[in-house]
Amino acid sequence: MSAAVIAMIGRMTRWGPDAKGRLVQSALELYAKRGYDQTTVAEIAERAGLTERTFFRHFADKKEVLFAGSNNLRDLLVTAVAGSPSSAAPIEAVAAGLLAAGVVFNEERRAHSRRRQSIIAANAELRERELIKMASLASAIADTLRRRGVPDPAARLTAEAGIAVFRVAFDRWVDADNEVGWSDLVRGSLAELKVLVA
Amino acid sequence: MSAAVIAMIGRMTRWGPDAKGRLVQSALELYAKRGYDQTTVAEIAERAGLTERTFFRHFADKKEVLFAGSNNLRDLLVTAVAGSPSSAAPIEAVAAGLLAAGVVFNEERRAHSRRRQSIIAANAELRERELIKMASLASAIADTLRRRGVPDPAARLTAEAGIAVFRVAFDRWVDADNEVGWSDLVRGSLAELKVLVA
DNA sequence: TATATTGATGTCAGCGACTGACATTGGGGC
DNA sequence: GCCCCAATGTCAGTCGCTGACATCAATATA
Known part of the structure; x- marks a missing residue:
């Protein structure tokens, strides 16, 4: 050459x-x-x-290269939770955060998310890494709630429940047809959780 | 020699x-x-x-050596969930499972659990492994609920919420004084979740 | 009693993830 | 046109982990 x-x-x-x-x-x-x-x-x-x-x-x-964008998602969530009206109940603030995260869950990115998720799903180490990213999201949300005056363990439980909703909604979004939007999935999953825990 | x-x-x-x-x-x-x-x-x-x-x-x-007993815990949980009266609501069956798991969370094991948890807390890889064990517990519970006729996503959401309760209760149990028992912590955490999500 | 079988263990060689120390490169500021 | 700095390269080394094959001790079997 x-x-x-x-x-x-x-x-x-x-x-x-x-x-x-x-x-x-x-x-x-x-x-x-x-x-x-x-x-x-x-x-x-x-x-x-x-x-x-x-x-x-x-x-x-070697795993981290698949999670380069996770800080961005965390910032979106935290900012929206922190920016919710102080009159909003903790679970409402978290719901607002989940909806705000929808910016990155739009049609253009769905194909990319699918590819990425299928890679992660195929490997246990990558699933582990994804779980700790989710846990880190939950921690960040719990911290934000505490800064809004929510005491423990309410802050933590609300954050964990919120992440459970996120996971269910995200899985459904990845699998869903293209018409199905993020916000409907979030609202639907949250409503189901309310019924189940009641 | x-x-x-x-x-x-x-x-x-x-x-x-x-x-x-x-x-x-x-x-x-x-x-x-x-x-x-x-x-x-x-x-x-x-x-x-x-x-x-x-x-x-x-x-x-190298990590797995710290999780040798996790199959045992899973079996305890699953057996109790599966054995709940069919009249019990999903969240009640899960609660019964959490309470049944209490046999391994007794006074004699608390010191050992503390040692083990402090090791895990000090290392990110070990926290990842613990999270996937928790997720595996949630999956096992969700499967058991489905076998009881609970449809998705109710089965999954209930299982995830149950594991959130488990985590909060376990952390408090490890930190708590010796008088505080497992079942009270489980019941307390679950009650709080119900209030928060309502 | 002697021997074959078997499951647990040891030995060895090798790959790939990851790190520390040091050298090189190219662009931007002087 | 020269110097500095951040990004990159080079090299050597450690450790996690695996496959292939040998060895050992207990048990079964002749």
Whole structure:
């Protein structure tokens, strides 16, 4: 390979834009095609035009590359819970947060979510990581409720119940036809929980 | 070391009784003393008079040694849920399961649970593993409810809510003074959830 | 009693995830 | 045009984990 070609590839990869995003994309493709276990970090990095060492500078481990957007979701939820009218009951504030999270659960992203969920569902380690992300969401919501004056264990229980609703709604959203919207699923799941616990 | 001494040690370790139990005990001690990350599987095995390879024949990975009893808990829960009177509402059947699980949450085991929980709390990987065990409990309960004729998503939501109650009750039980009993904590947490979701 | 069988264990080699230390590179500020 | 800095690369090493094969001790069987 000529030096010129090497330089061009170098420009598009090693010093190219959005190295982190390229790693996410490469990982998604390889995990989907060959499976999580059968994919090495070195392969992901190579496809992104980087090295294994650089992968681990962007992501704490091989799983984390699939959860790069989770901080964004947490911020959406927390902001909406915190911004609910102070007259709203805790469960209402959480419901408002779940509805606000719908911004990222729109039609354009449904296909991407499906791909990602099928990768996660196929691997126990990835399911573990997803669970701790959910738990971290619940903790963040509980903290926000406490800051609104909700005492424990009410804050924690409300947050956990809210996340249970989130999980059910999300699973249904991923499976559902394209017409079915996020907010209807959230409201429906919450209503069912109310009936069941009553 | 003489051949006789080597033979005696051999009798007490390599071919001694309860190799799996010895590995659990050794792991618990080392994780508590030096931390999970700073303990190697080779060290655990050596303390139990075995080799690293044998550790991985008894446990799928380094974390699993802390969750050897989780099948037992699951069976307790499932049996009690399944054995509830068919007249009981789903949430009542789950409550009965939680109360039945109390046989393993008695005074003698509280100190052990405390030790174990402090190890788990100190490490993210172990918290992940605990979460997936909880999720597996929830799945088992949901399956049992379905077998009782409870449709989805009611089965799943009830199971998830029940596990939320379990977690809150368990955390309080571990932290609580010795007089505080499991059943009161379960009933109290469930009552609070009912109020909050209403 | 001697031998075959069997299940638990040991030994060894090797892969891949992950890390620390240090070198290199390319772009932006002076 | 030079220097600095952040991103990246290189290298060596540790540890979790696995497959293949050997060994050992108890039990069954001849």
